[in-house]
Amino acid sequence: MLLAIDAGNTNLVFALVEHGVIRARWRIATDPRRTADEYAVWLHQLLQLEGFAREDVAAVILGTVVPRATHNLQVLAEKYFGVEALIAGQAPVEWGIALDVAEPRSVGADRALNAIAAHALYEGDLIVVDFGTATTFDVVDYSGAYKGGIIAPGINLSLDALVAAAARLPRVAIQAPESTTVIGRTTEDQMHIGIYWGYVAMMEGLVERMKAEIGRPVRVIATGGLATLFDEHSDLFDAIEGDLTIQGLAMLHARIAGG
Incomplete structure (x- = not known):
């Protein structure tokens, strides 16, 4: 194995x-x-x-x-x-895809691996959203080339920064608010709304702009532990692949192993 x-x-x-x-x-x-x-x-x-x-x-x-x-x-x-x-990314397991960006060597291994796996699993143009320390939005075109993307602060990082900078704000769990209202009546409710719905709005806005720039039909694929949390209250994602990076590693190895 x-x-x-x-x-x-x-x-x-x-x-x-x-x-x-x-x-x-x-x-x-x-x-x-x-x-x-x-x-x-x-x-x-x-x-x-x-x-x-x-x-x-x-x-x-x-x-x-x-x-x-x-x-x-x-x-x-x-x-x-x-x-x-x-x-991954070093001989004899080079990426095998075009990194069509200004600085190909700066592309993170996780982003290249996600691109490899997403293209193998889905046809056409793709946006891969990966929830990690940072939340990344990566564009993979219909040929499998990595075209670039966006790096945004991860939701945990955003919450940590908020709590650290505001002495009177409590630490809250990252979870979907119980109500869809965006007017909170308590400090905790307001923080949940700001973190959760603020993040949803950020993702939806960025993906909408990316789709407009691509100009062709696009599938949005999500990966990372928090993908299912946001999928509960948003129709942003066309598919969720929790193990996309691992799948990319397995595909790279299979390529050099001959199957």
């Missing part, structure tokens, strides 16, 4: 993939100081809980936007799984 690792700014996702099917996935907070040995102890226990063994892992592929975490993950692959970790 393939161990696919998506190293993001907030979390690392480890997934076991077999013939393109995700058999198990685990998440841990990103900490560049975490050693290969620490990863191994944690991952070994989770493999056992799911009925797998370390020997089941035959290959490792890594997509990362955290360069400082890369070395220890490479050591994890070599020391505990006996394989060399493939790094």
